[in-house]
Amino acid sequence: MHCAATRLASILRPRSFRVSSILTLNHLPASASLFSHLPNRHLSISARAMAEYKLKDVTSLSLKVGDKQEAEVEGIEGAKVLLVNAAGTIQAIGPKCTHYGAPLVKGVLTANGRITCPWHGACFNAKTGDVEDAPALDYLPTFKVVEKDGAVYVSGDKETIKSGRRKPNIKCAVAKQATSDKVVIVGGGSGAIGAVEALREKGFSGSITVVTNEGYLPIDRPKLSKALIADPSKVQLRDQAWFDSGSITVVQDEVTGVNFSNKSVQTKGAGNIAYTKLILSTGGTARTLPLQGFKVLGNIFTLRNVHDVKKITDVLGANGGSKKKVVIIGSSFIGMEAANATAKDHDVTVIGMEKVPLERILGHDIGVSAQKGLEKSGVKFYLSASVDKAEPSADDPSKVGAVFLKDGTKLDADVVILGIGVSPATEFLRDNSVVRLEKDGSLKTDETYSVVGLKDVYAIGDIATFPYHGPGSEGKYVRIEHWNVAQKSGRIAAHHIVSPGAVPTGADAYFTPVFWSALSAQLRYCGNTAASGYDDIVVQGSFDSGSWAAFYTKGETVVAVATMGKDPVMVQSAELMNVGKMPSKSQLEGGLDVLSLGAP
Numbered sequence: 319m320h321c322a323a324t325r326l327a328s329i330l331r332p333r334s335f336r337v338s339s340i341l342t343l344n345h346l347p348a349s350a351s352l353f354s355h356l357p358n359r360h361l362s363i364s365a366r367a368m369a370e371y372k373l374k375d376v377t378s379l380s381l382k383v384g385d386k387q388e389a390e391v392e393g394i395e396g397a398k399v400l401l402v403n404a405a406g407t408i409q410a411i412g413p414k415c416t417h418y419g420a421p422l423v424k425g426v427l428t429a430n431g432r433i434t435c436p437w438h439g440a441c442f443n444a445k446t447g448d449v450e451d452a453p454a455l456d457y458l459p460t461f462k463v464v465e466k467d468g469a470v471y472v473s474g475d476k477e478t479i480k481s482g483r484r485k486p487n488i489k490c491a492v493a494k495q496a497t498s499d500k501v502v503i504v505g506g507g508s509g510a511i512g513a514v515e516a517l518r519e520k521g522f523s524g525s526i527t528v529v530t531n532e533g534y535l536p537i538d539r540p541k542l543s544k545a546l547i548a549d550p551s552k553v554q555l556r557d558q559a560w561f562d563s564g565s566i567t568v569v570q571d572e573v574t575g576v577n578f579s580n581k582s583v584q585t586k587g588a589g590n591i592a593y594t595k596l597i598l599s600t601g602g603t604a605r606t607l608p609l610q611g612f613k614v615l616g617n618i619f620t621l622r623n624v625h626d627v628k629k630i631t632d633v634l635g636a637n638g639g640s641k642k643k644v645v646i647i648g649s650s651f652i653g654m655e656a657a658n659a660t661a662k663d664h665d666v667t668v669i670g671m672e673k674v675p676l677e678r679i680l681g682h683d684i685g686v687s688a689q690k691g692l693e694k695s696g697v698k699f700y701l702s703a704s705v706d707k708a709e710p711s712a713d714d715p716s717k718v719g720a721v722f723l724k725d726g727t728k729l730d731a732d733v734v735i736l737g738i739g740v741s742p743a744t745e746f747l748r749d750n751s752v753v754r755l756e757k758d759g760s761l762k763t764d765e766t767y768s769v770v771g772l773k774d775v776y777a778i779g780d781i782a783t784f785p786y787h788g789p790g791s792e793g794k795y796v797r798i799e800h801w802n803v804a805q806k807s808g809r810i811a812a813h814h815i816v817s818p819g820a821v822p823t824g825a826d827a828y829f830t831p832v833f834w835s836a837l838s839a840q841l842r843y844c845g846n847t848a849a850s851g852y853d854d855i856v857v858q859g860s861f862d863s864g865s866w867a868a869f870y871t872k873g874e875t876v877v878a879v880a881t882m883g884k885d886p887v888m889v890q891s892a893e894l895m896n897v898g899k900m901p902s903k904s905q906l907e908g909g910l911d912v913l914s915l916g917a918p
């Protein structure tokens with residue numbers, strides 16, 4: 319176990335150093351460097367970096383379990399730490415979420431020491447700083463704190479305090495013949511990155527090969543429809559050096575089939591790749607319209623990857639970026655986000671089959687509010703509408719010029735974006751006699767994301783239909799297309815590969831799905847209604863004020879929560895759902911504020 323040994327050594331080294339240095343530091347005056355009297359050449363890099371810094375305006379460490387407090391660090395410009403009482407351990411951690419930098423002081427710290435980000439639900443263990451749930455990839459650093467003479471001091475090295483993040487240690491030099499364990503991951507998306515990180519973090523020492531047909535390293539896909547970023551290096555989650563450091567091979571190729579008997583995947587160009595454990599994480603294939611014009615005309619695009627975005631932005635940027643007519647088909651999340659991203663500079667029309675946008679997931683009133691938000695930016699809506707055909711442009715008959723609705727309405731178009739959903743990307747398994755796909759093309763799994771009926775094969779992310787144990791769902795099978803769910807399922811599958819006998823517990827046994835969307839304002843959502851459905855919505859706040867929380871209920875049980883402008887109600891609800899303490903519908907109707915319940 320070469321990698322496990324390396325990992326153990328690297329875990330032990332900094333910890334033992336930190337403890338001994340802190341004992342000494344506690345006797346030093348504030349801000350004094352422990353080794354300042356020694357010439358630099360006598361110091362190891364880490365020893366030279368350790369120092370003690372005073373926290374501005376903090377006079378005592380009287381935090382109760384679940385309490386947190388942000389503090390400025392004197393002597394390091396712009397630096398802050400977050401003081402926490404993590405289930406009895408008082409210490410400091412990085413103050414910002416390592417995903418997009420949300421202030422964790424506004425998040426939720428649970429009684430058992432888990433801190434959840436208010437924006438998109440990333441969870442960290444506040445004792446160790448390790449990631450417990452997506453979408454964060456980097457850990458938080460942890461620092462010892464000490465109170466003396468009416469002041470509080472934090473110990474750490476300047477760079478780490480300043481950066482407020484810590485890369486997980488995935489270093490692993492796989493010895494060529496040392497191990498026969500080979501994990502092959504098909505797909506390079508959210509699920510894959512979760513699996514890769516968790517495999518190495520948990521000490522997996524075999525080879526890891528990721529086969530992806532996307533043409534670049536795993537990217538932050540949710541940003542595509544929010545900011546139309548056409549350069550993969552700007553949305554890359556990890557760089558090549560990072561994959562190299564963990565001995566993770568990324569093969570840019572398409573998987574065309576799997577031989578489950580001799581345990582190998584077939585690729586278009588790289589031949590067969592053998593595995594001992596296989597993780598399938600191929601995500602979704604964006605749907606297209608089987609209607610006249612849509613298959614043959616140019617400037618009609620789906621929106622799933624950077625290649626799609628590049629094509630869209632090339633058209634939008636043509637003629638010096640002059641105003642274009644953008645027709646978006648589909649009034650669910652991708653369509654609404656694409657409308658939001660393009661409305662400032664272009665004439666945007668959204669066509670939807672529903673009466674109001676997002677109605678199926680969020681309900682009528684929230685859909686209306688989302689529609690009004692985009693209408694303020696000039697977006698026009700054609701709802702309860704069906705598309706008939708696309709016709710060519712008069713200037714260039716190879717390109718689209720208009721979209722016609724079934725009622726005869728003609729909508730001029732320079733570019734059409736299709737946001738009409740995805741199907742599980744499992745075409746390469748369709749004719750496989752060993753595997754049975756579900757009706758929608760997905761793979762049925764158990765709680766560990768092992769594919770039912772197959773040995774040593776996992777399906778994660780958008781292609782997995784798994785038993786959901788959230789409120790009101792009773793283990794019914796669902797497929798959830800969320801970024802966090804894909805990454806979390808990758809982490810759970812990795813855990814099962816490393817510790818096959820371990821029964822999932824805590825955060826791995828049940829997690830609350832979290833979703834977000836950039837509409838006219840940030841929408842946050844947790845829970846799921848696919849298994850249970852919902853029969854009512856309790857709304858606190860008002861849509862007009864832009865600050866509201868909607869609780870989706872089935873009987874007395876809250877099965878999902880959506881919020882806008884009400885942080886951290888969504889993550890507080892997610893944590894309450896995790897521990898089975900979400901209040902009832904009647905309590906919420908009576909005005910109960912979930913934040914008043916304190917640390918879950």
Ligand SMILES: Cc1cc2nc3c(=O)[nH]c(=O)nc-3n(C[C@H](O)[C@H](O)[C@H](O)COP(=O)(O)OP(=O)(O)OC[C@H]3O[C@@H](n4cnc5c(N)ncnc54)[C@H](O)[C@@H]3O)c2cc1C
Pocket residue numbers: 504505506507508509510529530531532539540541542543571572573574599600601602621622623652743746778779780781798799800801802804805832833834835836
């Ligand atoms: C534009 C956009 C915005 C989104 N925004 C949000 C959001 O704000 N919040 C949220 O929660 N969710 C969002 N989602 C959904 C979220 O991105 C997905 O649920 C998530 O990416 C699923 O992860 P995955 O690993 O299953 O699949 P993906 O991330 O799609 O990765 C699948 C990978 O497999 C590769 N692949 C497919 N077939 C093959 C093959 N045969 N051989 C080799 N490689 C293959 C693909 O190229 C891709 O690299 C968004 C999705 C899109 C498209």
Ligand code: FES
Pocket residue numbers: 415416417418419420435436437438439440452453454
């Ligand atoms: S900023 Fe924390 S989860 Fe996104």
